Amino acid sequence: MSKVRMEKLKPMDTRLSRWGKALAHPARIAIPRTLSQRDACVCAEIVDHLPLAQGTVSQHLKDLKNAGIITWTVEEPSSCYSLDKKTRSQLAGEMGRLFEEITSGCNSTTCSTKVKSK
Amino acid sequence: MSKVRMEKLKPMDTRLSRWGKALAHPARIAIPRTLSQRDACVCAEIVDHLPLAQGTVSQHLKDLKNAGIITWTVEEPSSCYSLDKKTRSQLAGEMGRLFEEITSGCNSTTCSTKVKSK
DNA sequence: TCCTTTTATCGCATCTATACGACAAAAGAT
DNA sequence: ATCTTTTGTCGTATAGATGCGATAAAAGGA
Structure with missing residues (x-):
């Protein structure tokens, strides 16, 4: 998506x-589930638990790092x-609020607004 | 991702x-937020609130439909x-459980497992 | 100094996502 | 029957995501 379009959307979204x-x-x-359930904090163990090459897993780890x-x-040579x-x-909070918003609104089963003419 | 690889991952994931x-x-x-906050259920109104072409919005609506x-x-000619x-x-429940899992585990700040030798 | 171990990154290929305008479809209005 | 309105879909183009193997980097051990 272009930057121009992104700017027209709400930052929160x-x-x-x-x-x-x-x-x-x-x-x-x-x-993240593995990190929460097991003590497999070392990269190599994460790789062992996934059907992906080491380089690919490292890329996913990078994405998760960037997402915070x-x-x-770093404990060389391992991470x-x-x-x-x-x-x-924060994740639980924000997503929770989103779900609250979604869950609380719009209980109508039929259409409430119509565009009859212009 | 190939089908073979997908099958090696947990269905839940x-x-x-x-x-x-x-x-x-x-x-x-x-x-979804618009649908919860306002009564803008008619497609044309959703389009008005987004910086995207009608066809593009229709595609996103399709994705949201497919995701359930x-x-x-349908109230021809509008939807x-x-x-x-x-x-x-269900969404709130499953995502909530995921967050619980993530939130409850792994409180160590340092590495608990190490691979010293093979 | 040269190997070993472990992880990050690069180059490349492929597939998916996203966008737009144009067009098709469906039903009421004229 | 034809036009209008509204929405879904198609063709196409571009950007992003995903994968792998190979390579670079970094620190400790031989």
Whole structure:
């Protein structure tokens, strides 16, 4: 999408869509889940749990880093990944609010507005 | 992603990633929000509120339909869109569980597992 | 210094997503 | 029967996402 068009959309919607995009791939769902369920913080272990090449997993990890979902510490030669606490709650909060909005509104089952003429 | 690879991932992760993908575009955040906040159920009004061509909006509406997020009734020549109640709660429920999982696990700040040798 | 280990990045190929304008479809109005 | 209105779909073009193997980088060990 072009920058011009993006600017005409609400910043909040763009921000939320970034959360969506970050979670728009099975591997990027599986990685945070793995980090929460197991102690597999080392990159190599994450790779072992996914049917993807190391380079590909590293790319997904980068996406999750950019989205602020995970943090990492470098302990050469390995990297330790973990879930970002601060952003976790922010994610849950913002998405929760979105769901509240969506859940609370528009209870009509038929069309309430019509365009009869111009 | 190829079918072979998809099959090696958990079905739950694939299902959740579809929710993410459906919400991975600002327009597909804005449309459900509009449907919840206003009574703009007629397609033409949705188009008026977005900086996108009618055909493009129709495509996004199709995506949201396929994801099960919105429902619609046809009242020729117009279409009335609304949020899908059943799927709304499902979405909130599944995503909520994911966030719970993510939020509850992995409190360590340093690496807990290391691969020293093979 | 030269290997080993581990991870990030690059180059490339392919597939998907997104956008637009133009057109098709459907039903009421004239 | 024809026109109008509204929406869905198509063809096409471009940008982004995704994948892999190969390579670079960084630090410790031999």
